[in-house]
Amino acid sequence: MLCLTRQQARSLDRLASEIHGLAGCVLMENAGLLAALEIERLYHASAAAPQAPVIVFCGGGNNGGDGFVIARQLQARSVPVIVECTHEVHGQRGDARVNHQCAQTLGIPIHRIDLSDDAKAHRDRWPDAALFVDALLGTGFGGPMRAPLAQLIMAINGARAEAGTPTVAIDLPSGLDCDGGHPAEPTIVADQTLTFVAEKAGFGSSQAHPFLGQVTVLPIGVSAARVLGEDLS
Template identity: 45%
Template sequence: MLATSLRRDQVRQIDQIAIEQYGMSGLVLMENAGRGAAEAIAPLVRGRNPVILAGRGNNAGDGYVIARHLQLLGCEPAIVQLTDPSGLRGDAAVNWRIAQAAEIPTWSVQEEGLEELLERAGRSDAIVDAMVGTGAHGALREPYSRAAAAANRAAALRIAIDLPSGIDCDTGTAAGECFRADQTMTFVARKRGFESPESKQWTGHVTVIPIGVPRKLLRSVYLH
């Protein structure tokens, strides 16, 4: 039987082995993750216009894929880009370009001040957290800390991608401001920190989203 949760190092190991040893494209993994998350999110946000809070790493890349698939599922999402998109790299940059070519509505910190941007996002009735992922350590930096605080004040359904920004993947604790999710869409398996009772105030209900990683790979990682 496979283990039920993953440590931060195991998450990184699964991605690395899938790409380097199994020949799985990082873009395919990101597409699978984003599409699976969007399919789980769509029934929750139908009739709402969700905004995706995006940073600059692969978590943001997942968010761009989610926005694209939410459109296809009948929603009207918007991307809130909290950092300069010129800093995006790799698969996240590819999916940013796709989202822009697809003309998904985007509100950018380059075009609006951060406070104005967060005020607009706070008026939305569903907020998707795609700011930082499992690799993050310690307290959230700006602008993510202010974005999480603004989201938490909003009268909105809050959905985290992989894990809420600000929570530690391994311990389930938050060193400072943390996105307080009603729902968390986590990839491959629950994260080790979710086992901590303290984490529930941040994660809300957790749904596991498969991303197509082979069972043989998962078993090899879980056994080490």
């Protein structure tokens, strides 16, 4: 089975653009669209109350950019959605910033998370969520978890445990090491992980299994074997 390391995942994005002419915004759109379609299916299969929103948690990097695409695609499919983000739009770069701005323009409800809040204050904002979508941290994360973000992750995990709110991780659960599968303290506990192109190298670790849930690999319109070639060896 093909599994990608952190460096291979980074190289895939770069080489797809530099050598194959596939812009990063296209890869992000493909990733967000395929993830949104799966989340829409999960939403309609859930026992959530009518109009209960999907809460998408967006970090400041490309994983957060994927989250903003997901939110936009869900809105386009009449799925109620709210974004909770860790960064203002001016604190982001590149494709993530573009998709944050687009979500703002479309009137998607966006709440800037106060990372000084404790876990309870975070959790009190999401009493009726249908699903949580974790797009906080991607393959570039390498622990330890910063204290302010740790409170947010504990709040998401707490709401999942107490209210039974299903959690979907985008690419990998925030806090999980891409290469070794080591979980930071804390790490998002996902019911489903939607990972792009291929599973990540750390997914085979026994330490990772309690955090991944069901793993689904989604294509983003580029072949890792074709783009990376010998770099996969």
